[in-house]
Amino acid sequence: MQELVGRLTALDPEASDTLKVVSYFDTLVAGGVGVETLLRGAAVLTGTTAGRAIEGRAPTRIAPDGERAESGTDAEASVWPSRRTSDGSRVWIEREGQAHANDAMVLERLALAVAITSARRANTADAAVEVVVSSSAAPAERAVAAARLRLDTRDHVRAVAFHPDAAALVPGPNAVVATSRGLARVVLVGRTVDVPSGILAGIGIDGPADRLPESWASALVALRLSTVHQPVVDAAELGAVLLVAEAADRRGEPHPDATALAALDPRTREVLDAVADAGSMRAAASVLGMHHSSVQARADAITVQLGYDPRTPTGRTRYFLARALAALARPGLG
Numbered sequence: 001m002q003e004l005v006g007r008l009t010a011l012d013p014e015a016s017d018t019l020k021v022v023s024y025f026d027t028l029v030a031g032g033v034g035v036e037t038l039l040r041g042a043a044v045l046t047g048t049t050a051g052r053a054i055e056g057r058a059p060t061r062i063a064p065d066g067e068r069a070e071s072g073t074d075a076e077a078s079v080w081p082s083r084r085t086s087d088g089s090r091v092w093i094e095r096e097g098q099a100h101a102n103d104a105m106v107l108e109r110l111a112l113a114v115a116i117t118s119a120r121r122a123n124t125a126d127a128a129v130e131v132v133v134s135s136s137a138a139p140a141e142r143a144v145a146a147a148r149l150r151l152d153t154r155d156h157v158r159a160v161a162f163h164p165d166a167a168a169l170v171p172g173p174n175a176v177v178a179t180s181r182g183l184a185r186v187v188l189v190g191r192t193v194d195v196p197s198g199i200l201a202g203i204g205i206d207g208p209a210d211r212l213p214e215s216w217a218s219a220l221v222a223l224r225l226s227t228v229h230q231p232v233v234d235a236a237e238l239g240a241v242l243l244v245a246e247a248a249d250r251r252g253e254p255h256p257d258a259t260a261l262a263a264l265d266p267r268t269r270e271v272l273d274a275v276a277d278a279g280s281m282r283a284a285a286s287v288l289g290m291h292h293s294s295v296q297a298r299a300d301a302i303t304v305q306l307g308y309d310p311r312t313p314t315g316r317t318r319y320f321l322a323r324a325l326a327a328l329a330r331p332g333l334g
Contacts, residue, residue: 017102021045022182025109030178035117040066042093042110046103049094051080052114061094083111086126087118112164112183116176125149129175132209133159133186133216142210149173149188151209159204159212160187160195161219163333169196179220182332186216200226200334203234221245224334225327241324254329257322260306262329268305271298276310276319 028041035052039062042050049069053059061069081103082092091110095103119126131137131145151157162169164176164183174187195201202222204215218235221242226233235242248255254262261269271288275295278284284299285292303309310319327334 018105021102021105021109025113026178026182029113029116029183030180032120033117034121035114036060036062038110038113038117039091042091042106045106046093046095046100048096050091050110051094052089052091054089081107083107085111085118086115087122089114089118112176116178116183119175125173126175129173129186129188130177132188133177133212135213135217137213139210142212146209146212151188155209156191156206157209157212157215158189158191158193158206159216159219160189160193161185161202161204161216161223161333162187163200163223166199169199169201170194179333181220181224184220184223184333186219188212195232198231200228201232202226203232203236205235218242220333221328224330225324226334227327241321244321244324245328248325248328255322255325257306257318258325258329261322261326264302264305268298268302271295272302272310272319273323275299275302276316 024041024045025038028038039050039052039060043062043064044066047064049061049063051059051061051072058071061072063069080092080094081099082090084090091107091114093103093107093110116126120130121127125148128145128148132142132149132151134142137145146152160170160172162185164185166185170187170189170193172187172189174185176183176185191206193203195203200223202219202224204217204219204222207215215235218238222233222235222238224245225238225241238245261272264272271284274284274287275281278287281292281296281299285295288295299311303311303315306319308318309315
């Protein structure tokens with residue numbers, strides 16, 4: 001456990017402590033560890049004993065040294081800062097005195113991780129949802145999971161991706177699952193879906209239930225492309241961008257065009273967006289509230305910075321792809 005903390009710190013020594021807590025538990029969940037290991041991780045992070053209680057069973061307590069502590073009683077455990085989990089259990093850390101800065105975040109991520117792990121090991125709808133969108137599950141296994149969810153393999157269904165802390169905002173079977181970029185909530189819906197205003201979401205491609213892994217993969221790409229200006233992205237509207245995203249993920253490192261965009265200041269990006277989207281200098285100037293000659297001068301300077309002209313048909317296509325790649329290069333799920 002200490003080794004994992006060290007690796008995360010070494011990967012990004014400037015990352016906030018909160019981000020390290022999130023990455024820590026995401027790594028454990030992605031590794032398929034058990035509940036006791038999650039408790040051990042919380043104990044190491046906080047330097048205190050961490051515990052979990054399920055009604056009718058003796059509590060599990062793990063000391064900071066990683067060893068099991070005496071079970072104790074529910075009454076004794078009730079005095080500590082705790083969180084309820086969606087599987088009906090309760091987790092806590094036994095912090096004496098003043099709470100530390102990240103205690104609340106550790107509890108939140110521990111509760112979420114415990115719920116995910118419990119669902120994987122139980123005959124629940126959450127577990128079935130996780131299997132039915134998993135590309136690593138065997139087709140027969142996914143078919144069984146689909147049957148448990150009462151999904152006919154010929155039914156048309158879509159996966160919708162949300163950030164994990166979002167509640168089930170649209171009706172349908174849902175679960176929080178581990179992805180290569182962290183935790184995400186998946187909701188299974190029919191052909192149409194209405195996402196509440198202002199919520200970031202990625203809507204996967206439509207298809208039969210036996211192709212839900214593809215829908216889920218496209219939903220995750222769409223979520224990564226979402227922004228506050230375009231909070232909901234439908235993968236069905238992305239077309240070939242989905243192929244570009246797959247290629248970018250296989251590449252591993254950012255494309256130079258995306259790196260060049262990331263180096264621009266926000267105002268320059270705003271001008272560039274307006275020029276590319278509006279289609280003319282005067283239209284862009286109107287959007288930006290600038291004189292068209294000023295926009296022209298800025299566009300000329302940007303062309304030099306980028307090494308191509310985003311006002312030409314080829315340059316505009318190149319810019320749109322670079323913009324998507326820059327969004328996909330953001331850490332996590334955007």
